[in-house]
Amino acid sequence: xxxxxxxxxxxxxxxxxxxxxxxxxxxxxxxxxxxxxxxxxxxxxxxxxxxxxxxxxxxxxxxxxxxxxxxxxxxxxxxxxxxxxxxxxxxxxxxxxxxxxxxxxxxxxxxxxxxxxxxxxxxxxxxxxxxxxxxxxxxxxxxxxxxxxxxxxxxxxxxxxxxxxxxxxxxxxxxxxxxxxxxxxxxxxxx
Numbered sequence: 779x780x781x782x783x784x785x786x787x788x789x790x791x792x793x794x795x796x797x798x799x800x801x802x803x804x805x806x807x808x809x810x811x812x813x814x815x816x817x818x819x820x821x822x823x824x825x826x827x828x829x830x831x832x833x834x835x836x837x838x839x840x841x842x843x844x845x846x847x848x849x850x851x852x853x854x855x856x857x858x859x860x861x862x863x864x865x866x867x868x869x870x871x872x873x874x875x876x877x878x879x880x881x882x883x884x885x886x887x888x889x890x891x892x893x894x895x896x897x898x899x900x901x902x903x904x905x906x907x908x909x910x911x912x913x914x915x916x917x918x919x920x921x922x923x924x925x926x927x928x929x930x931x932x933x934x935x936x937x938x939x940x941x942x943x944x945x946x947x948x949x950x951x952x953x954x955x956x957x958x959x960x961x962x963x964x965x966x967x968x969x
Contacts (some may be wrong), residue, residue, distance in 0.1 A: 814895060923944060924948070
């Protein structure tokens with residue numbers, strides 16, 4: 779899985795003004811709530827400085843922002859775009875450096891984390907992939923098409939078009955799901 783260099787880490791935490799693990803945990807939780815969980819954005823403070831008060835000596839207090847939320851506010855302006863950027867970043871970060879594919883185990887784990895809140899059909903897709911070991915990896919096209927499939931095809935598959943240009947993996951998933959909906963009675967929907 780991906781690696782972040784110490785220089786990349788330092789630049790990122792410096793830009794966000796992350797000064798401790800609890801502040802990092804807060805920033806990650808806020809981003810997860812916004813981009814993955816699709817919760818409402820946190821409220822902007824009335825002043826440009828958030829209301830975090832720290833005691834700097836026995837008699838004085840200093841108010842400052844917990845961390846630099848400028849990226850958070852940018853993401854809150856267009857959560858769908860932010861999610862798309864995160865989704866693409868995860869593919870690039872998670873595949874081996876010189877490879878065009880990521881292994882299917884990594885892909886299904888990431889799909890479960892990234893897509894399950896938004897698109898429950900991903901649970902069926904990952905179950906299918908875990909039961910069918912003939913798919914060994916996901917290239918960029920599969921990665922993107924699984925996201926597009928989840929975004930556009932209803933969980934009951936009523937708007938799935940058999941003659942659309944989906945990858946074989948997704949066509950096979952649809953056949954599998956339709957076959958399961960017939961309780962294994964031996965009949966599948968004709969394509």
